[in-house]
Amino acid sequence: MIESSLIKKSYFSNKNDGTNLNDxxxxxxxxxxxxxxxxxxxxxxxxxxxxxxxEGIYFSDGIIxxxxxxxxxxxxxxxxxxxxxxxxxxxxxxxxxKGLKNNIFDLAIQKLxxxxxxxxxxxxxQSCCYEVQKDLAKFFPNEIINRKGKxxxxxxxxxxxxxxxxxxxxxxxxxxxxCNNEFWSYRENKTSERQYSLIWI
Ligand SMILES: [Zn+2]
Numbered sequence: 124m125i126e127s128s129l130i131k132k133s134y135f136s137n138k139n140d141g142t143n144l145n146d147x148x149x150x151x152x153x154x155x156x157x158x159x160x161x162x163x164x165x166x167x168x169x170x171x172x173x174x175x176x177x178e179g180i181y182f183s184d185g186i187i188x189x190x191x192x193x194x195x196x197x198x199x200x201x202x203x204x205x206x207x208x209x210x211x212x213x214x215x216x217x218x219x220x221k222g223l224k225n226n227i228f229d230l231a232i233q234k235l236x237x238x239x240x241x242x243x244x245x246x247x248x249q250s251c252c253y254e255v256q257k258d259l260a261k262f263f264p265n266e267i268i269n270r271k272g273k274x275x276x277x278x279x280x281x282x283x284x285x286x287x288x289x290x291x292x293x294x295x296x297x298x299x300x301x302c303n304n305e306f307w308s309y310r311e312n313k314t315s316e317r318q319y320s321l322i323w324i
Contacts, residue, residue, distance in 0.1 A: 211237025
């Protein structure tokens with residue numbers, strides 16, 4: 124488990140938290156019944172974002188709410204969980220290379236209301252391990268590292284640049300889900316298990 128020091132009401136799970144979302148939600152803070160109203164996503168690597176007001180399962184890769192009685196959940200196993208908070212609303216995003224290519228972060232920012240934005244990026248496939256082929260790398264001229272002829276993608280680079288440019292508070296986990304054994308990694312062994320990242324108001 125990792126608690127973001129930037130966004131107090133958020134949580135990134137790992138293998139130690141188990142695989143049952145309800146158990147994880149309860150263990151985060153049993154006094155906060157708010158957490159039990161969970162909004163999840165049926166994620167498809169799209170750039171579709173839903174504004175929501177209630178618990179449920181949404182066909183999207185981003186959900187935004189200003190409601191206090193619902194916690195947003197994103198599932199990942201190498202893709203990047205991105206949690207955003209303003210003084211008016213919260214958002215949870217699922218960003219892999221497709222989401223990066225389709226600018227889902229920029230689209231989410233345009234939909235957010237409020238001031239004092241904070242962005243917290245959880246554990247994901249980092250450039251130590253996230254090797255990509257040339258045909259994919261060509262989409263990301265500013266996010267690729269070349270090491271000994273192999274190409275590695277930095278998923279968080281664009282968001283970091285955006286936050287720095289716009290004076291937005293941000294935090295990026297340096298944990299790599301592929302080489303850190305405390306995290307599920309699809310790349311490592313095609314697991315169907317996922318990390319759960321939560322944010323609530
Ligand atoms: Zn790694």
